[in-house]
Amino acid sequence: MKSYQQLFAELKRRKVFQVAAVYGAVGFGVLQLADILVPVLLPYSAEAERRVMEIDAGVTGRSELAP
Secondary structure, eight states, X not given: OHHHHHHHHHHHHTTHHHHHHHXXXXXXXXXXXXXXXXXXXXXXXXXXXXXXXXXXXXXXXXXXXXX
């Protein structure tokens, strides 16, 4: 039991938890920003959707859309 306490004390001393929290927060922020900007920068296109469906059909071997 004492080794776990020593491990967590060492991780706390090295600020591992703080760095992990910052990475998580920055990653969350980047994902939220991408969620907003991608539709604006890459507007919907029926042609793009058709190409994606063709690629999917080729990869999965299905030629019809799922219900």
